[in-house]
Amino acid sequence: MIRRLVSIVIFLPLAIVLIALAVANRETAPLRFDVFNPDNPALTVNAPLFVWLLAAAALGIIAGGVGAWFSQGKHRKMERKYKREARKLRFEAEDTRRKADDGETPLALTRSTS
Structure with missing residues (x-):
C-alpha cells in the first residue's frame, strides 16, 4: 500500500510535468548530424522539440541503468x-x-x- 502511494506521489507530478512539456514544445526542431554543413537536408531530422527532450531523458535513463549494472558486477x-x-x-x-x-x-x- 505504501509502495503504491509513493509511486503515485512520484509518478503523477512527473507525468504532469512531461505532459505540460510536450504541450508547450510542439514546434518542430531540427537535429543536424552534419556539423560541417548544417544545411544538408540528408543528415537533418525534424521532429517536435518534446520528442528530442524525451529521447534525451530516455537515453540518460538507459545509460544510467547500464552504468549501474556494470558497477554492481x-x-x-x-x-x-x-x-x-x-x-x-x-x-x-x-x-x-x-x-x-x-x-x-x-x-x-x-x-x-x-
Whole structure:
C-alpha cells in the first residue's frame, strides 16, 4: 500500500510535468548530424522539440541503468559465490544427517587415533 502511494506521489507530478512539456514544445526542431554543413537536408531530422527532450531523458535513463549494472558486477559475482557455497554446505549437512540417520559415522565426525 505504501509502495503504491509513493509511486503515485512520484509518478503523477512527473507525468504532469512531461505532459505540460510536450504541450508547450510542439514546434518542430531540427537535429543536424552534419556539423560541417548544417544545411544538408540528408543528415537533418525534424521532429517536435518534446520528442528530442524525451529521447534525451530516455537515453540518460538507459545509460544510467547500464552504468549501474556494470558497477554492481562484483556484487553479483560475490552473490553467485555465496550461493554455491551455501548449496555445497547444505548438501554436506543433508549428507551428514542422512548418514547419522542410517547409523553410519560420517568421516568428518570420526576421530583419528594417532
